[in-house]
Amino acid sequence: MFWGLFGWPDSCLYGVVPLSTSSQIIENLTTGVVAVDRDLVVCTVNPAAEMIFESSAKQMIGQPIARFWPDIGFSLEQALRSGHSFTRRDARLSLLGRDVRVDLTVTALLGRGGNGADGLVLEIHAVDRLRRLAHDEEMVDHHQAQRLVVQGLAHEIKNPLGGLRGAAQLLERQLGAGEREYTRVIIREADRLQALVDRLSGPTRPYRKTAVNIHQIFEHVRSLMLAEVGPGVDLKRDYDPSLPELDGDPDQLVQAVLNLVRNSVEAMRGAGTIWLRSRIERQFTIGQRRHRQVLRAEVEDTGPGVPPALRETLFYPMVTGRAEGTGLGLSIAQDIVRRHDGLIEYQSEPGRTVFTLFLPFEVRT
Ligand SMILES: Nc1ncnc2c1ncn2[C@@H]1O[C@H](COP(=O)(O)OP(=O)(O)O)[C@@H](O)[C@H]1O
Ligand SMILES: [Mg+2]
Known part of the structure; x- marks a missing residue:
C-alpha cells in the first residue's frame, strides 16, 4: 500500500x-x-x-x-x-x-x-x-507587428484608389466609345486592387461573440468543402462529443477553419484524406496565460507537407508557396484565432501535416 x-x-x-x-x-x-x-x-x-x-x-x-x-x-x-x-x-x-x-x-x-x-x-x-512557448510568443509578436504594417498600408492605398476609380469613371463619360477601353482598364484594375486591399485588411466588422459549438463549425466547413472537392478527397471527422461550447464569433471561426481546410485540399492536389479532429487540453498555456481547459481543433492532411523554405514565416501575410496564392489565408486565420485569445500551430512532414487551433473555453471579452 x-x-x-x-x-x-x-x-x-x-x-x-x-x-x-x-x-x-x-x-x-x-x-x-x-x-x-x-x-x-x-x-x-x-x-x-x-x-x-x-x-x-x-x-x-x-x-x-x-x-x-x-x-x-x-x-x-x-x-x-x-x-x-x-x-x-x-x-x-x-x-x-x-x-x-x-x-x-x-x-x-x-x-x-x-x-x-x-x-x-x-x-x-x-x-x-x-x-516552444518562448517561440510561440515571438512568432505571435512578429505576426502582429506585420499585420499592423500591412493593415496600415492597406488603409493608405484605399483612399487614393477610390479617387482614382471615380476620376476614371468621370473621364469615361467624356470619351468616345472607341477610347473607353483605356478607362475600363483603369476601373477594372482599381477594382482588383480594392479586393486585394480588402483581403489584406482582414475582417473589419466587430466580433459578435456567442456560444459556439466547434462541431457545428467543422460541419459547416465540411459541407462547404464537399461541394468544392472531387471524389479523390476524403473529409473524415474525429470529434470528442463531450466538449463544452466556446465563446466566439461563428462566422469568423468558419473563415479560419475554411482557410486551413482549403490549404489542405490545395496541397493534396485532389487526392488524399483530411481529418477534422476535436479534443480537450487541460492546463494549457497560450501566450502569457494559462488556461484550465482549451479546445484543440485539428485539420490534418496526407499531403506533401509545408515547403521547408516557408516554415519559419508561414503565418506572415503574403507568404505563399503557390503561383496563384495570395499568402493571406494563414495570416487571417491566425488573426481571427488570436482575437479569440487562441493560437494556431502546425506540424508538418511529407504525408502528414497538422494545423492545430488552440482556443480557450473561457474567453476574456
Ligand atoms: N496543409 C498544407 N500543406 C502544405 N502546405 C501548406 C499547407 N497549408 C499551407 N501551406 C503552405 O503555406 C502557404 C501559405 O498559405 P496561405 O497563407 O493560406 O496562402 P495561400 O494559400 O494563398 O498560398 C501555401 O501557399 C502553402 O505553400
Ligand atoms: Mg490559402
Whole structure:
C-alpha cells in the first residue's frame, strides 16, 4: 500500500491563507507529477503529467511506469533500493513516434522500516514545451507587428484608389466609345486592387461573440468543402462529443477553419484524406496565460507537407508557396484565432501535416 503522500487534511491552514486540498494543488501544477509505489506501479498522475505522457490518468494508474517510460526503469529501481533522490537534466522520454526532452527530479519517499523507499515521486518538466512557448510568443509578436504594417498600408492605398476609380469613371463619360477601353482598364484594375486591399485588411466588422459549438463549425466547413472537392478527397471527422461550447464569433471561426481546410485540399492536389479532429487540453498555456481547459481543433492532411523554405514565416501575410496564392489565408486565420485569445500551430512532414487551433473555453471579452 502506498501511503502518506497526499494524505494532508483537507482544510489545512497555513497562517491566515487557507490552502485547498493537497491533491488540488498538485492538479494545478504545470510540473508533471507522477507517484509510483515500491513495485514501480503508477499511483498518482496530475494533468500536467497526462499531457507530457500523452496518456490519461485512467490509462496510467495501476500500470508499471516502465510501460510509459522504459528508459527510466533502471534509475528508478536504484532510487527505490538506495532511498536516494536524484535529478536528471534533459532526459529523453520516448513517446509513440517522437522524443520529448524533460528535466526530471525523483524524490524517494522513505518508509518507516529503513529498508529502501516506499515509493517515488517524479517531477517532470517538459523542456521542449518551455522552448516552444518562448517561440510561440515571438512568432505571435512578429505576426502582429506585420499585420499592423500591412493593415496600415492597406488603409493608405484605399483612399487614393477610390479617387482614382471615380476620376476614371468621370473621364469615361467624356470619351468616345472607341477610347473607353483605356478607362475600363483603369476601373477594372482599381477594382482588383480594392479586393486585394480588402483581403489584406482582414475582417473589419466587430466580433459578435456567442456560444459556439466547434462541431457545428467543422460541419459547416465540411459541407462547404464537399461541394468544392472531387471524389479523390476524403473529409473524415474525429470529434470528442463531450466538449463544452466556446465563446466566439461563428462566422469568423468558419473563415479560419475554411482557410486551413482549403490549404489542405490545395496541397493534396485532389487526392488524399483530411481529418477534422476535436479534443480537450487541460492546463494549457497560450501566450502569457494559462488556461484550465482549451479546445484543440485539428485539420490534418496526407499531403506533401509545408515547403521547408516557408516554415519559419508561414503565418506572415503574403507568404505563399503557390503561383496563384495570395499568402493571406494563414495570416487571417491566425488573426481571427488570436482575437479569440487562441493560437494556431502546425506540424508538418511529407504525408502528414497538422494545423492545430488552440482556443480557450473561457474567453476574456
Ligand atoms: N496543409 C498544407 N500543406 C502544405 N502546405 C501548406 C499547407 N497549408 C499551407 N501551406 C503552405 O503555406 C502557404 C501559405 O498559405 P496561405 O497563407 O493560406 O496562402 P495561400 O494559400 O494563398 O498560398 C501555401 O501557399 C502553402 O505553400
Ligand atoms: Mg490559402
